[in-house]
Amino acid sequence: MGLTYQSTGQLTTREIFNANTDNCDYVIALAGNPNTGKSTVFNALTGLRQHTGNWPGKTVQRAEGTYIHKSRRYRLIDLPGTYSLLANSADEEVARDFICFARPDATIVVVDATCLERNLNLALQVMEITDKVIVCVNLIDEARRKKIQLNTAKLSDRLGVPVVATAARSGEGLSRLMDLVDDVAMGRILPKPQPVRYSKEVEEAIAQLEPRVRALVGEDINSRWLTLRLLDCDTRLVRTIENYLNARETAAAVPLAQEGLA
Amino acid sequence: MAQKTLAPLLEEAQKFTSPRQSQFRDSIVTSIYRTAEQIAGDVVSHTSTSRRDFDRQIDNIITSPVWGFPIMFGVLAVVFWITIAGANIPSGLLATGLFWIEARLTDLFMVLNAPDWLHGFLVLGVYRSLAWVIAVMLPPMAIFFPLFTLLEDLGYLPRVAFNLDRFFKKAGAHGKQALTMSMGFGCNAAGIIACRIIESPRERLIATLTNNFVPCNGRFPTLIALVSIFIAGSVSLSLSSAVATMAVAGLVVFGIAVTLSISWLLSKTILRGKPSSFTLELPPYRKPLVGQVLIRSVLDRTLFVLSRAVIIAAPAGGLIWILANTTIGSATLLSIIAGWMDPLARLMGLDGFILLAFILGLPANEIVLPILIMSYVCGGAMTELSSLADLRHLLVDQHGWTWLTALCTMTFSLCHWPCGTTLFTIQREQHSWRWTLLAALIPTAVGVIVCILINNLVRAAGLIV
Numbered sequence: 001m002g003l004t005y006q007s008t009g010q011l012t013t014r015e016i017f018n019a020n021t022d023n024c025d026y027v028i029a030l031a032g033n034p035n036t037g038k039s040t041v042f043n044a045l046t047g048l049r050q051h052t053g054n055w056p057g058k059t060v061q062r063a064e065g066t067y068i069h070k071s072r073r074y075r076l077i078d079l080p081g082t083y084s085l086l087a088n089s090a091d092e093e094v095a096r097d098f099i100c101f102a103r104p105d106a107t108i109v110v111v112d113a114t115c116l117e118r119n120l121n122l123a124l125q126v127m128e129i130t131d132k133v134i135v136c137v138n139l140i141d142e143a144r145r146k147k148i149q150l151n152t153a154k155l156s157d158r159l160g161v162p163v164v165a166t167a168a169r170s171g172e173g174l175s176r177l178m179d180l181v182d183d184v185a186m187g188r189i190l191p192k193p194q195p196v197r198y199s200k201e202v203e204e205a206i207a208q209l210e211p212r213v214r215a216l217v218g219e220d221i222n223s224r225w226l227t228l229r230l231l232d233c234d235t236r237l238v239r240t241i242e243n244y245l246n247a248r249e250t251a252a253a254v255p256l257a258q259e260g261l262a
Numbered sequence: 263m264a265q266k267t268l269a270p271l272l273e274e275a276q277k278f279t280s281p282r283q284s285q286f287r288d289s290i291v292t293s294i295y296r297t298a299e300q301i302a303g304d305v306v307s308h309t310s311t312s313r314r315d316f317d318r319q320i321d322n323i324i325t326s327p328v329w330g331f332p333i334m335f336g337v338l339a340v341v342f343w344i345t346i347a348g349a350n351i352p353s354g355l356l357a358t359g360l361f362w363i364e365a366r367l368t369d370l371f372m373v374l375n376a377p378d379w380l381h382g383f384l385v386l387g388v389y390r391s392l393a394w395v396i397a398v399m400l401p402p403m404a405i406f407f408p409l410f411t412l413l414e415d416l417g418y419l420p421r422v423a424f425n426l427d428r429f430f431k432k433a434g435a436h437g438k439q440a441l442t443m444s445m446g447f448g449c450n451a452a453g454i455i456a457c458r459i460i461e462s463p464r465e466r467l468i469a470t471l472t473n474n475f476v477p478c479n480g481r482f483p484t485l486i487a488l489v490s491i492f493i494a495g496s497v498s499l500s501l502s503s504a505v506a507t508m509a510v511a512g513l514v515v516f517g518i519a520v521t522l523s524i525s526w527l528l529s530k531t532i533l534r535g536k537p538s539s540f541t542l543e544l545p546p547y548r549k550p551l552v553g554q555v556l557i558r559s560v561l562d563r564t565l566f567v568l569s570r571a572v573i574i575a576a577p578a579g580g581l582i583w584i585l586a587n588t589t590i591g592s593a594t595l596l597s598i599i600a601g602w603m604d605p606l607a608r609l610m611g612l613d614g615f616i617l618l619a620f621i622l623g624l625p626a627n628e629i630v631l632p633i634l635i636m637s638y639v640c641g642g643a644m645t646e647l648s649s650l651a652d653l654r655h656l657l658v659d660q661h662g663w664t665w666l667t668a669l670c671t672m673t674f675s676l677c678h679w680p681c682g683t684t685l686f687t688i689q690r691e692q693h694s695w696r697w698t699l700l701a702a703l704i705p706t707a708v709g710v711i712v713c714i715l716i717n718n719l720v721r722a723a724g725l726i727v
Contacts, residue, residue, distance in 0.1 A: 080458075086291070089461040114546060117302035124294050142546070148308055155305040169551065198293045202286070205278040213271060230268070230275035232287055238268045245266040 024066055024073040026185040029099055031126055032110030033119050034081035037138045039063075040168040041110055042078040045178070069178040074185075077104065083118075085125040086232070093236075099129050100221060101244055105185040106132045108177070113143035113150055113165065123159065127193035128225040133161045134180050134191075141167035161191035195224065205231055217245060317547055321421065330425040337418065338514060341409045343507040346490050349401035353487070356400065357653075360393035383583055386640070391579025394632035395571045402483040402490075403564045410447070411559040415550035419444050426518070433522045434529025436465035439472075443521055446473045449480075450680055451687040458691070464535045467697065468528050470688055474680040474705045475521040477514065479567050480627035481675050485510050487631055488675075491654055492668040509672075517676050520708060571628040578622055578629060579636055586640030596637055610710060611670030611717030613661065620674065625682045630675065666726050670713045677709030 032038040046065030063078040079098055080091035099107055109126050111119035116137070127133050135155070143150060156163035162180045166173030183189040197203070206227050213230070214223035221241065229237050279286040323329055364385060371381040413419060423440035430439045438460050446453030453473040460466040477485060489506040529535065585596040593601075600614030607617040615637045623630035638656055657663040679702040680688070689698040720726055 090458040116306050117299055120298035120302055121294055124298055142548070148306060151305045151307075155301065158301045158304060196294050196297045199289050201278075202289055202293070205275070209271065209275060209278075212274075216266065216268065216271065227275075228290060230272050231279055232290060233272070233276065233279065233283055235272070238272055242266060242268055249266060 024075040026072065026105040026181075027075050027077065027102065028181055028185065029102070029104040029107040030076055030078045030110065031095055031099065031107055031122065032079075032081055032136075032138075033083055033112065033122055036081070036110045036112040036119060037168050038081055038110045039078065041108070041136065041138060041166065041174075041177075042076060044168045044171060044174055046076055067178075070182055072182065074181070077102075082122065084122060085129070086234075096129070096237075097240065099126060101240075103130070103220070104132070106134060106181050108134050108136050108181065110136045110138050113137045113140045114146055114148060116150065124196050127159065127161060128196065128228070129222055131161075131191050131193055132184050133193060134177070134184055135159060135161055135163045136173075136177055137163060137165045138168055140165040141170065141172065158194065160194040162189060198228075202228075202231065217241070220248075320547065324418075324421050325424045330421075334422055334425060335511060335515070337413070339507050339511045341406070341413070342486070342510045343503060344409060345402055345406045345486055346506045346510070347503045348405045349486065350490055352401040352404075353397055353490075357393075357397040360397055364389060364393060379587075382587060383580055387580040387583025387636075388576050389579075390639070391575045391582070391629075391632050391636045392572055394635050395575045395629060396568070398487045398631055398635075399483045399571060399628055400564070400568060402486040403479070403567060404560065406482055406486065407479070407559040407564050408556050411555045412550050412552070415548065415555055417547045429522055430525065433526035434535070435468045435525040436460045436462065439465065439469040439525065442469045442473060443476055443518070446476045446478060447482075448478065450474050450476075450478045450684040453478075454684060454687045454691055462535075464529075464533050467692070468525050468533055470692060471528060471697070471701050471704055472521045472524050474684065474701070475524065475677060475708075476517045477676055478627065478681075480571075480681065483567075483628065484631050484675055485513060485672050488668055488672055491657070492663070492665065509669075513672055513676055516673075520677065520712075524704060524708065567628055570626050571632075574625045575629045575632055578633055581622075582633065582636045582640055586637065596640065600637070606710075609717065610674065610713035611666055611720075612674065612713070613667075615661075616667075616671055616674075620678055623681075624679070627675070627681050664726055666717065666720050670717055673716060674709045674713050677705050677712060679703075679706050 030038060030042055042063065042065065045067050047067070064075060065078075066073055066075050068074070077098065079095040082089075082092045082095050085092055085096040085099075098104070107126055107130055109123045111123055123133070123135055137150060137152060137155070140150070150165065152163045152165050162184065164173055164177045164180055166177055168174065180189070184191060198206070206224060209230065210223050210227045213227045217223060217226060226241065276283075324333055367385050367389060368381065371385060420441070423438075423444055426440040426443070427437040430437050439457075441459065442453050442456045445456040450473050453476075454470050457466050457469045457473070460469055486506075489509050490503075582596065585599065586594050588595040590598060596618075600618050602614070603617040604614035607614050610617075616634060619630050619634035619637060622633050635653065635656070638661055657667075679685070685698055685702060688701045689695065692698065
């Protein structure tokens with residue numbers, strides 16, 4: 001049980017999140033709202049038998065497993081199902097910190113095809129933290145049964161990231177999903193998430209603050225996202241980030257280009 | 263080296279937001295929601311909404327203030343009835359088969375001229391307790407778990423949570439506690455980990471401290487087995503499973519009532535505060551994949567719980583045999599220890615052996631009943647016990663059980679300290695030995711008090727001589 005609530009309060013790097021990154025080529029995070037079939041996708045990809053249930057909040061602790069695709073080894077981390085990443089609760093914090101600090105090679109956001117609107121909130125928030133996102137529109141079989149039509153090409157266009165429709169219970173679309181993960185992790189596809197546009201007031205504040213934030217944190221952490229969190233006055237995250245920055249500094253394998261404000 | 267700090271930037275940010283921090287936050291969240299809404303509106307088209315409406319119609323009945331609870335109780339009763347009615351025959355067969363093997367093992371030890379103590383320890387201690395674990399616990403588990411998993415897959419459990427939500431709010435707890443409590447029906451340790459979905463530390467603590475009041479996978483079979491051993495046979499056959507069903511279902515409702523009362527009490531005393539609001543999402547109904555449910559519940563739950571029981575029951579069985587065969591003066595160690603506990607136990611409508619079984623069952627609740635049977639068998643005159651009818655005979659005729667004893671034992675099973683795994687989980691989640699201790703003390707105190715009340719009220723009313 002590597003990733004527990006305790007570990008997220010402290011220094012969080014990929015090494016702490018999972019000690020054995022050596023024996024795999026890429027680390028992939030699996031995020032999504034509760035009850036979107038996230039665990040089913042996880043099981044289908046890794047062949048593991050994590051208990052699934054029609055039940056919001058099933059996966060509170062994360063599970064991890066590996067799969068091999070195109071002779072590369074992927075470690076898949078199943079994050080707790082959350083509705084947002086604004087860190088109101090411990091599980092949201094776990095999911096957010098993993099994406100932010102462990103910096104997975106790609107993040108799959110599983111969304112429920114039958115209630116896309118609510119699920120996109122999380123996808124948009126993940127896309128603010130990392131570019132390397134694949135949106136997996138799951139339960140497409142159920143959507144079909146409910147006569148809901150979904151234009152995935154258009155969705156991909158609007159979000160700026162690859163989108164694939166799947167029905168994980170029957171395995172539909174999973175090989176396409178693995179191809180896309182491979183493409184994003186290898187850098188053959190560079191997703192360009194369309195940023196959420198905020199109100200004029202917020203955007204002006206971002207415009208003024210973001211350059212200074214970037215100067216301090218460098219490129220490891222998305223500066224637009226961090227600026228938003230500062231405006232949001234998320235003091236817990238600020239403390240976590242300070243710890244992360246100082247630990248990185250101490251480790252100082254590669255001196256940063258911008259030391260200006262340190 | 264200079265420490266990096268975001269403090270100046272945070273201050274700077276507050277210059278933009280300072281008088282209206284919450285408005286700023288709302289504005290950010292609203293923008294995200296609006297973007298999601300626009301995109302979804304552009305890419306999704308409905309040609310029909312009939313199914314969604316159908317789901318809503320079902321929900322209106324299942325979660326209605328009038329029908330919600332009767333339906334819930336009915337579903338619970340049907341599940342228990344199937345389990346109780348179905349478990350009896352395989353239990354009997356398993357007992358017969360396993361004790362036939364015991365007899366052959368004894369023959370083998372005779373042929374090999376093995377010393378008596380070795381035969382006693384291995385066959386009468388270790389093997390016999392394993393046989394009881396399997397005969398008594400496996401059939402109810404193998405029937406109950408798949409049924410429960412089917413309900414879970416169907417999407418019924420969140421509706422249960424929805425029905426209970428307003429009660430939890432009234433108790434000053436978080437509505438999501440209805441969810442963590444429902445998880446507790448599976449496993450209290452899992453229920454306690456699930457408490458992470460509750461944001462406020464106060465409400466999370468309430469949910470943690472009261473999770474143990476609903477019976478988990480380990481205790482359901484105990485309750486069901488006890489009820490079927492005891493009530494089956496004491497009333498006429500056609501009535502017996504109905505009475506047994508009502509007893510278990512009633513006990514679960516009682517557990518929920520205790521959860522609510524203790525939550526209320528905590529939120530009025532040491533954990534004071536207002537409940538925070540939240541929206542509970544009702545997931546769509548899904549057709550369960552029956553095959554997968556069967557495989558998963560058998561492999562993940564039944565075998566998991568059973569193997570845990572077996573691993574712990576083996577040494578416990580050996581220990582009991584040793585205690586029962588070590589004598590100080592004229593009494594065995596087992597009867598001496600049970601004797602110490604007898605006064606308190608009698609007050610609670612139990613006996614010393616029952617209380618001792620609960621204490622030895624700390625590592626896993628599923629071994630309480632097998633341990634109890636073992637200590638009765640080892641300590642008493644009855645050495646041959648090969649069927650469930652014999653088991654009833656052992657409890658009623660040899661050890662003076664009445665329906666009151668069974669009721670008090672079941673009540674104490676529902677309300678006593680959490681199992682070792684659960685306690686460990688509470689410690690890990692709350693980082694506090696104090697809260698862990700309290701999580702053990704609260705249910706134990708409730709159990710002791712309720713058992714004493716039941717026992718004395720029933721006796722005072724003259725229902726039992």
